[in-house]
Amino acid sequence: MSGALEQLLAQESELQFDQLSHEEALALGLKLLERARRDQLPVVIDVTLAGLTVLHCALPGSRPDNHDWVRRKKNTVNRFWHSTYYMGRYYAAKGTSLTDKPHIDPAEYTDHGGGFPLLVRGTGCVGSITMSGLAQEEDHSRVVEVLREWLGQRAQTAGR
Numbered sequence: 001m002s003g004a005l006e007q008l009l010a011q012e013s014e015l016q017f018d019q020l021s022h023e024e025a026l027a028l029g030l031k032l033l034e035r036a037r038r039d040q041l042p043v044v045i046d047v048t049l050a051g052l053t054v055l056h057c058a059l060p061g062s063r064p065d066n067h068d069w070v071r072r073k074k075n076t077v078n079r080f081w082h083s084t085y086y087m088g089r090y091y092a093a094k095g096t097s098l099t100d101k102p103h104i105d106p107a108e109y110t111d112h113g114g115g116f117p118l119l120v121r122g123t124g125c126v127g128s129i130t131m132s133g134l135a136q137e138e139d140h141s142r143v144v145e146v147l148r149e150w151l152g153q154r155a156q157t158a159g160r
Helices: 003-014 022-038 064-080 084-093 136-159
Strands: 044-049 052-058 115-120 124-132
Touching: 003 084, 003 115, 003 136, 022 044, 022 052, 022 124, 022 136, 044 064, 052 064, 064 084, 064 115, 064 124, 084 115, 084 136, 115 136, 124 136
Parallel strands: none
Antiparallel strands: 044 052, 044 124, 115 124
């Protein structure tokens, strides 16, 4: 496995919750939204927990197509329990793409970055946090950055 793939898997291993409530998922999404608004990003942001849309917001400059990208990214995360960026890099390393597989409908799934699993230790994937509107690497890195900060702050609070 390549170093890039190992790094993406390490992100998924690192960015896990001990527990995640509806309120916390909403607060996490609002943090990503706040950051996107501050930077005036033309994105759609979505947070889903246990099949419920906790937050879905389209910022100025985003397009209807971004909603569809979010939907397909969420489908991929929920099916495979990996970030969409990992899925894309995994298949690219094999010289193919997720949607080249005969059992994967490209109208329903994508392996472009920006979808990340909400993982609870000992449970698995309980939802997703997704961004669409930027280059896939940036969609992914912004989601990871907010998750890392959020979990770091929670760890500090728990340690007090």
